[in-house]
Amino acid sequence: MTTQTLSSPFAIQGCGSGSCGCASSAATPAPQQALVNGIALHAPGQRLDAATLRELAYAELLRQHAVAQRLLSRHTGLITPELDDAQREIIEAMIDQEVVTPHPTGEEGRRYYEAHKAQFLVGQALHVRHILFAVTPGVNVQALTVHAERALLELSHKGVAPGRFAQLAAELSNCPSSAQGGDLGWITPDDCAPELATELFHLEHAQTGTGVHPRLFHTRFGFHIIDVLERRSGTLPAYEEVRERIAALLTMQSRARALHQYMSLLVGEAEIEGIALEGADSPLVQ
Incomplete structure (x- = not known):
C-alpha cells in the first residue's frame, strides 16, 4: 500500500522548473516587519525568534515611554536604536519611580508559611x-x-x-x-x-x-x-526564623506582578504590528 502526502490547495508550487527559483522564494516569504508605534524592531527581511522580538518590543516600549516623559531625546530613525548604558540607567530609574511594589504584611507572610511548610524543612x-x-x-x-x-x-x-x-x-x-x-x-x-x-x-x-x-x-x-x-523527614523552623526569607520571596513575587501590569499597560496604549503581546488598556487591570 502506498501513502500520499496531501498538500494545501493554497500552497504555491512554482512553475516546476528546476532552474527557476520562484517555488522556493514563494514557499518562504519574507517575514512581516514588527513595529511599535511605527518604529521597526528589525531590518526588512530579517528573521528573529519570538523571544528576541518580544524583548526588543518591550525595550522599545520603555524607550518611547521615557521619551514621552522627557527623560530621553526623541529618535529620528525608523528602526529602534541600540541603547547605551546611560540610557538604560535612565529607563531603569524611570521604572523604579513608576512601578510601586507593595510590601507583604506579617499576616501574608504567616499565611504563606502555613501553606508552604515543606519549603522550609531543615x-x-x-x-x-x-x-x-x-x-x-x-x-x-x-x-x-x-x-x-x-x-x-x-x-x-x-x-x-x-x-x-x-x-x-x-x-x-x-x-x-x-x-x-x-x-x-x-x-x-x-x-x-x-x-x-x-x-x-x-x-x-x-x-x-x-x-x-x-x-x-x-x-x-x-x-x-x-x-x-x-x-x-527533617525539622520545621519556627515562623520567626524564616520570616525575613518569606518577606523577600513575597516582595519578589509582588514586584513581578507589578512589572507585568506596568508593561501590559504600555502595550495596551501602543500600536503593535507583527508581534503578539499581552496588553491592557485599563489602569485597573490585575
Whole structure:
C-alpha cells in the first residue's frame, strides 16, 4: 500500500522548473516587519525568534515611554536604536519611580508559611536510586517515553524481584550511577534539579512513603524512574526564623506582578504590528 502526502490547495508550487527559483522564494516569504508605534524592531527581511522580538518590543516600549516623559531625546530613525548604558540607567530609574511594589504584611507572610511548610524543612534527605532515560538531540521522545513507561510498569508490579531495579538501571540508565544500580545515595533538595526537588521534597504528597514512584519524573535531563529507599523527614523552623526569607520571596513575587501590569499597560496604549503581546488598556487591570 502506498501513502500520499496531501498538500494545501493554497500552497504555491512554482512553475516546476528546476532552474527557476520562484517555488522556493514563494514557499518562504519574507517575514512581516514588527513595529511599535511605527518604529521597526528589525531590518526588512530579517528573521528573529519570538523571544528576541518580544524583548526588543518591550525595550522599545520603555524607550518611547521615557521619551514621552522627557527623560530621553526623541529618535529620528525608523528602526529602534541600540541603547547605551546611560540610557538604560535612565529607563531603569524611570521604572523604579513608576512601578510601586507593595510590601507583604506579617499576616501574608504567616499565611504563606502555613501553606508552604515543606519549603522550609531543615535536614530532610532521601536515599534514592533512579533510572535515567536521557533526552538528547535527535532522540525520538515518544518512543523513549514508551520505553521508560514499560520499565516503570514492570518495576511497579508487586511480585517484581528485589534485584530487578538495579539490573534495569545497569542496562537502561544513561546516568553514571547505573554502575551502582542507579543508587544516588542520600540527597537533599539542593542536590537536585529544581523540578525534581519540588516533586521529591516540596509537594505535600512527597512528605511520606518509600518505594518506586508511580509515574515518571520529567526534568531537563530526561525521564526518571525514582525509587525512594529511605527518608529523613527533617525539622520545621519556627515562623520567626524564616520570616525575613518569606518577606523577600513575597516582595519578589509582588514586584513581578507589578512589572507585568506596568508593561501590559504600555502595550495596551501602543500600536503593535507583527508581534503578539499581552496588553491592557485599563489602569485597573490585575
